[in-house]
Amino acid sequence: MRASLVLLLLRPTRAGDCIDMNFCNGHGHCEPATDTCDCYEGWGAKTDVALYKLHDCSGRTCPSGPAWADVASDSKTAHAPAECSGKGTCNKATGTCKCVSGFSGDACQRFGCLYDCSGHGQCVSMKKMATMPNALPLSKPATYTGLETTERWDQDRIYGCVCDSSWPVGLGPGQRQEPEWFGPWCSLRHCPSGDDPYTTHVDETNCTGVTAAGGYGVGEKGNLCQVDCANRGKCDTETGECSCWTGSYGHDCTLLSALAR
Template identity: 40%
Template sequence: MAGRWVKALLGLSALAVLSVEGACPNKCSGHGSCGANDICSCEQNWINADCSARQCPFTRAWQDTASYNNDAHYYAECGNRGICDRSTGICQCDETFVGSGCRRLKCPSDCSGHGKCQFIEDLAVSTDKRVGGNPLFIDYTSWDREKIQGCRCDPGWEGHSCNRRVCPQGDDPLTTGQYDMQQGITITHSAVIKFVIRYADPYGNLWTTSEITSGLPTADATTCTNIETALRRIPNFALSSRVLNSNEISVKPGGVGAYTRTGPTTGTVAATVADITTATNCIVTFPAAPGTTGLQSLLEVDVTPYTAAGSQP
């Protein structure tokens, strides 16, 4: 009788062991803990009933159905623009989408090696005149601010993928009555100062002159000559003809009237800036050479005193 009780107890013990070991599916694959009702509690980024599959990154959805007002583009696995590889937890993104969770739109042809791929939130506040941004913007905060990208081309290149060279620009030989563009420079000062001038050419290059030393406010000719010398020294014939002593930029003492555009082909000219003893007035005449005819970006005069060690200019 005692032997039968021992066998019965051993049988119940074996069943209990089998019951404990076989409770949760696949022992939660080593990526979770077995809990009540034989349900696995998976570790972070592991899913399925047995915690055997990886979860891919969630990013702002490129497209989805809004749940409430202003609630579109909520987080979705692979941004709804890719398929999750459950064995690795890495998204297999649709064509033209890249990044963790397919979060970014790829730049066309990687900007062809002639530009930088940037988010539209950066392009929106760009000071590059070719980009057309507005540095006065505070922020671009729409849902796609860190998702859509575009190319910011290097100087001399253009096109949505920066795959085209910028062609030389010049005067139309079939038109008449042209005038070389003139710009006025007025610098208010009471003593000799040092400054630089910046020029943005039509091809996207930004040039900065070497340091220019002014004359006294009553010596406009000296200052204008120094400005002319510095502008002519800008390399790559940016402000001069390739022919020696031909069609070079000129800077002479004098003032010009501010021009205000009132329509596509109309405008008004204000009175000429008066010559006063507390300011230097110079007239800059651009050369009739490829790249310097027609409308030009305004020259920028920087009188900031760069005195710290290593400052440039």
């Protein structure tokens, strides 16, 4: 019995056992005719999208998505599938993407919202942003959706900040055309708004019929413009406080001193 066991252990491995590839490392099966590994999905399968694959099935592949930038195959076709969407490196041990700065998601498929909107905004997709009446540039809510193979491929891939505000933002009555926090990542703050006390013939805060910045929407009756410090002071966009010029005072610089009267 012992002699038979020794002979079995010493028997040469036959061609087609993939012994030189460690029997496909338990993550694939051996093709005897070619002595090659047919790896399982996620370990280098033929259907896996990867920058490179380990033919002994010892390394993971990472999630893939439409490439952010690639060579177009014809006049209407681009963004072919790419590992980590072409914006990250794949950790072969864990099968996870390490995305470059500004990109996120398991396949680095999302872009935008640097600094997490500075803690003063919501990070939302273009699809959702189109439905929000307070997203800049102001416009009527719309539908922006479709298949990834259409021109709306970016609907759930590009994200942006919709900044917070202590007052209502929009084109309607009682709403202002600018939010309290603003900037690409909501790091800047508007100051108190007011009507310029020197221009008694016009109300600068009245945005009725005024086209919002960006040119997509017009203020309805009763809509308000944001006029930092009533145009009579300097706005500190870090603190959101006014520094009024000589002759004006108040938190919004709408009051005139006796010398200015």
